[in-house]
Each structure stands twice: as C-alpha cells, then as structure tokens.
Amino acid sequence: MEKSESISNYFSRMLPLVNQMKADGETITDQKIIRTSTLQFEYIVTSIEESRDLSTTTVDKLMGSLQVHEQRLKEKSKMVEETLQC
Numbered sequence: 728m729e730k731s732e733s734i735s736n737y738f739s740r741m742l743p744l745v746n747q748m749k750a751d752g753e754t755i756t757d758q759k760i761i762r763t764s765t766l767q768f769e770y771i772v773t774s775i776e777e778s779r780d781l782s783t784t785t786v787d788k789l790m791g792s793l794q795v796h797e798q799r800l801k802e803k804s805k806m807v808e809e810t811l812q813c
Contacts, residue, residue: 772793
C-alpha cells in the first residue's frame with residue numbers, strides 16, 4: 728500500500744492480483760491482504776485480527792472497517808488543522 732493511497736484504491740488494485748493468484752492455485756488469505764497496509768493502519772489491523780475470525784470475514788467487511796478508520800483519521804486531521812488555524 729502506498730503511503731497516500733486510499734483504502735478503496737488499495738483494494739481496487741489488490742483484489743485483481745489476489746483473484747489471479749487464487750486462480751493459479753495459491754493460498755491467499757484476507758489476513759495477508761490487510762497486513763500489507765501502511766503503518767497508519769497497523770493498530771486497526773491488529774484489532775481486526777484479534778477481534779474477528781478472518782477465515783469467515785469477507786473482504787468487503789475488512790475493507791469497510793478500514794475505510795471507517797481512514798475516514799476518522801481524515802476527520803481528526805481536518806479538526807487539528809482547523810484548530811491550528813484559529
């Protein structure tokens with residue numbers, strides 16, 4: 728994952744690769760996909776790994792959780808910028 732890349736762009740880029748690897752017979756788990764995210768998502772990835780059964784969690788649910796976290800980071804960053812401008 729690129730540092731400034733959004734979660735939706737990341738998953739859009741990764742899913743075709745993962746699907747091709749699965750079609751070629753490789754075993755790719757959702758856990759491997761989320762582990763390639765950037766450091767800013769490290770603690771949410773850890774939380775997801777500890778709180779969910781990744782063998783039954785869909786890619787859509789993982790992506791949704793990461794997108795919610797991404798949105799909160801953006802809102803917090805915007806709030807800090809507005810505070811500093813005051």
